[in-house]
Amino acid sequence: MTASAAPTVARSAPELVPPAGPTPGGTLPLSSIDKTAAVRVSVDFVQVFPPAAGAAVGDQGAAVAAMRDGFARALVPYYPVAGRIADASPGEPVVECTGQGVWFVEAAASCALADVNNLERPLLIPKDELLPRPPPEEKLEDLIVMAQVTKFTCGGFAVGICFSHLVFDGQGAAQFLKAAGEMARGLPAPSVAPVWDRDAIPDPPKLPRGPPPSFTAFSFVTQVVDIPPESIARIKDEFGAATGQTCSTFDAVTAVVFKCRALAAGLPDDAEVRLGFAASTRHLLQGVLPSVEGYYGNCVYPVGITRTSKAIREAPLPEVIGVMRGAKEALTARFTDWMHGGAKEDHYNVPLDYGTVTVSDWSRVGFNEVDYGFGEPGYVFTVNDHVNIVASVIYLKPPTPKRGIRLMLRCVEEPHAAAFADELAKYE
Known part of the structure; x- marks a missing residue:
């Protein structure tokens, strides 16, 4: 990339990565903490991976293919993540185990990570170009996880993740991503077996909420x-x-x-x-x-x-x-x-x-x-x-x-x- 050229990111169309094997169907409840502590919003973050020692730029395609396979294999034990959030009744979200899979986007940047200050603030690539988004027919708030992997000319990567806070907290989302990484690296099973069991969490009586909070838009x-x-x-x-x-x-x-x-x-x-x-x-x-x-x-x-x-x-x-x-x-x-x-x-x-x-x-x-x-x-x-x-x-x-x-x-x-x-x- 020349000094004057602005970096660009070329993205493939999002593709569904379904579970690598058969998974159960049905509907699963969310816990009282899921429904109380979290709202139906997505959390976005970016992981920056510097070039691995000895890795060649030509190896990036194989690395991305292995990562995609890791997600597919992890979705078998983590089968609810391959489903969609739905409403059993107004205000009562559940997870439908549809087995559809997670949206996965491949992208390539026109520059090295060093050319964009290793994605430190202020960002020299618009954040929206680093984050996965589904095709227009999908509702973002119904999805549980999406991933975008962006290759850089130096051999490094950025992985943008979008996850539903209704289904995971940060530690839970990291647990799933670690499992996908373990599967990508060839492990036969996740080192931590996933536990759903949301209905084991007590569901105490709802406290009166009072008037909704007033929102002020700060700058x-x-x-x-x-x-x-x-x-x-x-x-x-x-x-x-x-x-x-x-x-x-x-x-x-x-x-x-x-x-x-x-x-x-x-x-x-x-x-x-x-x-x-x-x-x-x-x-x-x-x-x-x-x-x-x-x-x-x-x-x-x-x-x-x-x-x-x-x-x-x-x-x-x-x-x-x-x-x-x-x-x-x-x-x-x-x-x-x-x-x-x-x-x-x-x-x-x-x-x-x-x-x-x-x-x-x-x-x-x-x-x-x-x-x-x-x-x-x-x-x-x-x-x-x-x-x-x-x-x-x-x-x-x-x-x-x-x-x-x-x-x-x-x-x-x-x-x-x-x-x-x-x-x-x-x-x-």
Whole structure:
């Protein structure tokens, strides 16, 4: 590609990859957590695979064929994924095990990964050219998984994945993709046997939701910040010195973001600032599910923190970390109450104003450990630039060989972006 030529992506028409063998039919229910925690939306992300050592560009076709075969073979044990989401009754989604398969798109970019800065932000290839989309007769919200593999002239790949949050949480989607990778690499069966069993999850009485939340369209600025391991260690040491306790990387970094945003957002002293995140509850479903390890449905429960803007601005960082830890420690009791129908309030209903920020940790769910036959990705990033109703923070692993945590931030609007960046820079 010449220096002046804009990169282009040539895509084949989407093709269905059906299961490689016979699969059961019928209808399967979704769990109460699937239907409560998730909405019928698709989650998009991209895995970036640098050229494998010793691999030739001419080997790319065979690698893609093996990947496609891996999906076909994985769809036999994961047969619900080859189906479609349907409505058993209004507001009651189910999975129809139709065996149709998943949509798969092959594409070729006109450039090397290095020519587009290895797909770091700002993207030099439009995100829509890296993501799979079905043919027009298919409804996107009915599909469970789609994949697009884009070949680059250097021998590297980008794999765009679109999955239904109604059927998977992040860990569940990663479990399926790891299985597809294992099948692509010739393993006879997935190393983790899949478990559906959505009906084993309790279905407590529905709490009154109250009025629907009001939506404000904000104009959040996308910012990317890397917090190196040295800074994380320093924050943990500061917390340990103040309290005699240890804290996780998630506690340390989330407290930093919460405090920095409160300092930068320009909210009045008495304004509420809220932080919310979905905590994994897999460990709390031992004995409820036949096997927690292979379960690939939603296993999350919301954790929330509410304080005044002044309280978070003025609190020492170890104190904010302590607030984080306290909220997480309350999870067991709150989730158990919810499962047994004892919850008194709907924790899924959060005010969507400028005071609220949500955090998603993608750094540990497993997308960075998927190997379709051309090694593990050097970088995985989510594509969420269109979300403007609530401030969001996504934790990613920074591109190899960097370590630490990469923050993909859509937290503040333009008037507060410089101040927010300045506060975060103290921890970079």
